[in-house]
Amino acid sequence: MHRIKVTINGKEYEQEVEPRLLLVHFIREKARLTGTHVGCDTGNCGACTILFNGKLIKSCLTLAVQANHAQITTIEGLAANGLHPVQDAFLEKFGLQCGYCTPGMILNACYLLQSNPQPSEAEIREALEGNLCMCTGYQHIIDAIRYAAERMKQSGTVQL
Amino acid sequence: MMDFDQLFVTRNWVGKPVRRNEDVRFVKGEGRYVDDLAMDCAQVAILRSIFAHARVKRIDVSRAAAMKGVLAVVTGPEVAGQTKPIAPRAITKPATQFVMASEKVRYVGEPIAAVVAEDRYLAEDALDLIDVDYEPLPAVVRIEDALRADAPLLFDEAASNVLLDDTLEHGDIKRAYQEADLVIKEKFHVHRYSSTPLENWAMIARHDKASDSFVVWANDQQPGRSVVNVCNTLQIPTNRFRLIVPDSGGGFGIKLAIWPYMVILCLLAKKVNKPVKWIQTRREHLLGGTHAPDCQVELELPMKKDGTILGLSMKDYENDGSFVHTAGIYGLIKFATLVGCYNIKATRAQMLSIATNKGPTVQNRGVGKPTMIFVLERAMDIAAKQLGLDPAEIRFRNFVQPEQMPYTTPSGEIYESGNYPECLRKALALSHYEELKKQQAEMRKQGRYLGIGISAGIEPGTSNLGYYYTSRGIPEYTGNAEGAIVGIDYDGNANVIVGSVDTGQGHATTIAQVVSDMLGISPERVSVDNQLDSLISPFLGHSGAYSNKFNDVDLGAVIRATEKIRNKMLTIAAHALQSDVADLKLNNGTIYSAKDNSKKVSFREIAALAYKKILYLPEGLEPGLKEIAYYKNPMAKLPNKENFNVQLTHSNSVHVVAVEVDVETGEIAFRKYVIVHDCGNQVNPAIVDGMTIGSTVHGIGGVLLEEFVYDEDGQLLTTTFMDYMKPVAAGLPQFELGHMYSPCPYTLLGTKSAGEGGAIGSLAAVANAVEDALSPFGVKVTSLPLSPEKVVRAIRETKVI
Ligand code: FES
Ligand code: FES
Numbered sequence: 007m008h009r010i011k012v013t014i015n016g017k018e019y020e021q022e023v024e025p026r027l028l029l030v031h032f033i034r035e036k037a038r039l040t041g042t043h044v045g046c047d048t049g050n051c052g053a054c055t056i057l058f059n060g061k062l063i064k065s066c067l068t069l070a071v072q073a074n075h076a077q078i079t080t081i082e083g084l085a086a087n088g089l090h091p092v093q094d095a096f097l098e099k100f101g102l103q104c105g106y107c108t109p110g111m112i113l114n115a116c117y118l119l120q121s122n123p124q125p126s127e128a129e130i131r132e133a134l135e136g137n138l139c140m141c142t143g144y145q146h147i148i149d150a151i152r153y154a155a156e157r158m159k160q161s162g163t164v165q166l
Numbered sequence: 167m168m169d170f171d172q173l174f175v176t177r178n179w180v181g182k183p184v185r186r187n188e189d190v191r192f193v194k195g196e197g198r199y200v201d202d203l204a205m206d207c208a209q210v211a212i213l214r215s216i217f218a219h220a221r222v223k224r225i226d227v228s229r230a231a232a233m234k235g236v237l238a239v240v241t242g243p244e245v246a247g248q249t250k251p252i253a254p255r256a257i258t259k260p261a262t263q264f265v266m267a268s269e270k271v272r273y274v275g276e277p278i279a280a281v282v283a284e285d286r287y288l289a290e291d292a293l294d295l296i297d298v299d300y301e302p303l304p305a306v307v308r309i310e311d312a313l314r315a316d317a318p319l320l321f322d323e324a325a326s327n328v329l330l331d332d333t334l335e336h337g338d339i340k341r342a343y344q345e346a347d348l349v350i351k352e353k354f355h356v357h358r359y360s361s362t363p364l365e366n367w368a369m370i371a372r373h374d375k376a377s378d379s380f381v382v383w384a385n386d387q388q389p390g391r392s393v394v395n396v397c398n399t400l401q402i403p404t405n406r407f408r409l410i411v412p413d414s415g416g417g418f419g420i421k422l423a424i425w426p427y428m429v430i431l432c433l434l435a436k437k438v439n440k441p442v443k444w445i446q447t448r449r450e451h452l453l454g455g456t457h458a459p460d461c462q463v464e465l466e467l468p469m470k471k472d473g474t475i476l477g478l479s480m481k482d483y484e485n486d487g488s489f490v491h492t493a494g495i496y497g498l499i500k501f502a503t504l505v506g507c508y509n510i511k512a513t514r515a516q517m518l519s520i521a522t523n524k525g526p527t528v529q530n531r532g533v534g535k536p537t538m539i540f541v542l543e544r545a546m547d548i549a550a551k552q553l554g555l556d557p558a559e560i561r562f563r564n565f566v567q568p569e570q571m572p573y574t575t576p577s578g579e580i581y582e583s584g585n586y587p588e589c590l591r592k593a594l595a596l597s598h599y600e601e602l603k604k605q606q607a608e609m610r611k612q613g614r615y616l617g618i619g620i621s622a623g624i625e626p627g628t629s630n631l632g633y634y635y636t637s638r639g640i641p642e643y644t645g646n647a648e649g650a651i652v653g654i655d656y657d658g659n660a661n662v663i664v665g666s667v668d669t670g671q672g673h674a675t676t677i678a679q680v681v682s683d684m685l686g687i688s689p690e691r692v693s694v695d696n697q698l699d700s701l702i703s704p705f706l707g708h709s710g711a712y713s714n715k716f717n718d719v720d721l722g723a724v725i726r727a728t729e730k731i732r733n734k735m736l737t738i739a740a741h742a743l744q745s746d747v748a749d750l751k752l753n754n755g756t757i758y759s760a761k762d763n764s765k766k767v768s769f770r771e772i773a774a775l776a777y778k779k780i781l782y783l784p785e786g787l788e789p790g791l792k793e794i795a796y797y798k799n800p801m802a803k804l805p806n807k808e809n810f811n812v813q814l815t816h817s818n819s820v821h822v823v824a825v826e827v828d829v830e831t832g833e834i835a836f837r838k839y840v841i842v843h844d845c846g847n848q849v850n851p852a853i854v855d856g857m858t859i860g861s862t863v864h865g866i867g868g869v870l871l872e873e874f875v876y877d878e879d880g881q882l883l884t885t886t887f888m889d890y891m892k893p894v895a896a897g898l899p900q901f902e903l904g905h906m907y908s909p910c911p912y913t914l915l916g917t918k919s920a921g922e923g924g925a926i927g928s929l930a931a932v933a934n935a936v937e938d939a940l941s942p943f944g945v946k947v948t949s950l951p952l953s954p955e956k957v958v959r960a961i962r963e964t965k966v967i
Contacts, residue, residue: 024287026287027287034201038204039195040195040197040199040201040202041194041195041196041197042195043199043364043365043415044201044366044445045364045365045366045415045448046448046886046887047447047448048448048886048887048888050886050887050888051364051448051887053364080195081193081194081195082194082195082196084194085194089190089193089194093193093194094193096189096193097185097186097189097190097193098185100183100185100186100852100853100855100856102189102192102193102670103416103670103671103672103856103857103860104192104363104364104365104413104414104415104416104417104669104670105188105189105191105192105193105197105413105415105670106197106199106363106364106365106415106416107364108192108193109193109195112193127900128896130895131894131895131896131897131898132895132896134894134895134896135894135895135896137894137895138364138887138892138894139364140361140362140363140364140416140418140860140864140892141364141416141670141856141860142856142859142860142863143856143859143860143861143862143863143893143898143901143924144863144894144895144898145856145859145898145900145901146855146856146859147895148895
């Protein structure tokens with residue numbers, strides 16, 4: 007067992023964990039933050055996407071012990087109250103159906119818009135490479151991200 | 167269809183792209199999927215067969231059971247001793263299979279034992295400690311292997327691997343052949359694929375000792391049938407089993423038959439004094455979480471030289487793998503679309519369900535309809551080429567005409583409404599078809615290969631559930647229906663519970679739109695509980711989310727219950743205002759007299775009368791404001807081989823696709839994708855658009871990328887999303903949609919099926935485009951998927967894909 011200290015959405019979690027525990031299971035079961043989902047556990051679907059020290063990662067491919075002292079943002083940490091413009095854009099543009107891919111998609115979109123605030127359609131499609139959505143065929147997700155980019159430009163929002 | 171002036175008191179919401187209120191929790195990560203429920207559970211892991219076909223000689227679980235952290239173990243023989251075999255739906259030969267393999271395993275991934283432990287990691291460890299002695303048997307993998315006279319048998323008691331073989335003839339097919347100038351004949355092959363919802367199967371079972379009853383939470387798509395099946399299999403009365411379905415991360419049919427695992431979980435829950443949870447892994451899902459069967463279809467179209475089709479004859483072999491519950495369905499459901507959009511007067515269809523050592527098959531989005539439209543629309547292009555006709559022209563010459571609506575096909579399917587020629591004309595215009603052809607000629611000069619594909623398809627919905635029994639005799643279920651409860655609470659707000667479930671279709675919002683316009687309130691005042699609870703929800707054997715029935719019977723039930731509640735409120739208001747019901751109107755949460763609008767009473771005040779001041783209610787009126795209604799589709803016929811309808815609404819669409827094929831690499835790139843779609847009236851067009859596109863992408867995945875590949879020993883080689891490839895955003899086209907609105911006369915809102923459609927039309931459209939692109943090389947497409955390597959091989963050597 008290893009003792010780890012992880013900050014998730016600004017809150018510190020300190021726990022004994024087995025070395026083999028996946029980070030996604032730590033987030034879901036130890037921190038009880040269930041917005042991070044599991045769709046494959048082989049790194050292919052992106053349902054478990056989180057921000058790890060500011061970088062986009064798949065938490066099913068990471069061990070909890072690797073997250074010792076890390077700063078993590080999950081979907082629950084995106085907007086303290088109300089909705090982040092990207093979340094609102096997904097609502098406005100019908101960017102989801104079952105919602106299972108949505109937390110990963112939104113975090114991916116936020117990450118993209120941070121480095122590229124006005125992405126083209128092709129750039130968005132490229133950026134979504136690691137996130138599968140089985141419901142929407144992606145088109146409304148792409149519409150949502152473009153809409154969010156537009157809105158964030160108008161309001162000057164850049165940070166996550 | 168109802169008169170909307172009677173039905174609605176406002177027209178503010180129905181027909182508008184109202185934002186989905188369920189989305190707020192999903193974008194915040196606050197969905198309530200099974201694995202998110204805060205319950206202290208023990209965890210289940212399942213031991214699965216490593217052989218495709220083997221006798222199980224011995225299972226020794228002693229080491230696993232003794233492992234620290236393990237709470238209980240159950241094995242196939244134990245389960246078989248405590249349960250009834252899985253009930254088949256469509257096959258006619260006897261075939262005995264239990265929810266867990268006991269004497270024999272029939273596919274790689276079939277459950278043979280299960281472990282409950284304190285956590286999933288320990289449960290998985292324990293699986294390694296279970297010793298199984300297998301005696302491997304030769305595996306039967308392909309259809310042709312299964313049909314050989316000396317083929318090993320999957321089910322000895324069936325004395326054959328063909329579990330259903332039935333031929334149905336409608337109209338004068340002999341004459342069609344006699345009068346034909348030519349017969350188009352082709353043999354097609356469609357592979358195995360699946361819509362793979364992003365959330366795998368998930369369930370929790372809890373056993374209550376005192377009452378010896380079970381509660382199961384599961385992402386089940388057809389709870390109505392699951393309750394029946396679980397209780398029958400466990401041999402318990404219905405009042406010992408309660409099923410709750412919270413949020414579900416996609417379904418597409420793939421979660422219609424998860425109930426066998428509920429049986430296993432119930433047995434485990436009974437052994438340990440704690441709820442038990444099983445979350446399927448993706449590998450388990452791909453191995454044994456159900457596929458669409460691969461199939462071989464021999465199609466013949468006797469026709470005239472001018473392109474008129476006189477008849478259709480088909481022999482359909484479905485490789486149904488080894489799940490007796492749903493085997494045979496894929497063939498029979500093809501009657502819903504057997505003649506496509508065409509005026510074909512005579513049909514003969516032979517349907518065979520073949521058992522093999524491949525994984526289970528269940529209703530994947532569209533069931534057999536995507537294949538049916540694929541083979542028919544492929545054959546149309548083959549015929550057009552042979553006759554020197556444009557693919558659009560041969561379709562125009564055969565379409566059912568709008569004045570023939572409602573149109574009855576030879577077998578009895580009723581196409582309610584639609585204008586198929588206009589749909590094609592619109593799609594050609596939207597895609598700039600003539601322009602595309604010019605572009606194609608230009609590009610060919612530069613050595614680039616653009617292809618244009620058209621597919622016109624029927625997209626049926628609302629299963630008439632008896633259909634698969636046409637070969638079996640008396641059905642256990644017939645017709646289709648759903649239930650709804652609508653209430654008005656103390657504050658005068660509406661609440662709705664339905665018997666179906668939502669797997670992402672935005673039912674809550676759609677229902678709220680309808681109820682709002684019926685009661686004259688805004689959707690914020692209508693709460694719809696998406697969570698199904700078999701104890702509370704208005705429930706039928708048909709309840710669930712499948713066959714696009716929502717727009718028909720689910721909304722029908724909501725409307726009927728809302729009418730009842732509206733009438734009751736009007737009765738109370740009339741009494742309170744001392745007016746005639748006929749003079750009353752609803753507006754913004756109040757009921758007022760049209761004669762004197764100072765006379766008014768709010769919903770809240772009406773609720774106070776109904777719930778609290780009950781002595782002021784009209785004489786003889788029951789207190790309370792909650793109404794239940796069930797609604798059934800009126801067009802369902804009784805099962806009868808001569809004249810039956812498989813599905814009860816029929817949308818239609820045309821897809822026009824342009825692709826460019828790289829003849830060196832076999833890569834296929836989209837240049838245009840147009841869909842013109844007619845699903846009658848639409849309640850929320852943005853939701854319909856989303857489903858049309860999503861469904862089309864399922865088809866595209868099936869045509870281009872996805873395939874369950876088995877080796878000759880029956881080992882599945884594609885067990886992750888690395889090898890079972892799904893479409894990603896890059897590489898998909900930007901879809902252009904056009905709509906038509908031919909109201910359905912037989913549903914209350916004039917709505918028809920929406921959801922499966924794209925998955926039906928896209929296979930042929932893309933395949934036709936690819937064949938067209940490769941016409942300079944003389945390549946013919948008769949099989950799927952169109953993988954780069956198959957494309958290159960066809961160009962260079964085989965000339966056929
Ligand atoms: S669950 Fe991590 S990528 Fe699929
Ligand atoms: S919305 Fe269902 S997987 Fe994306």
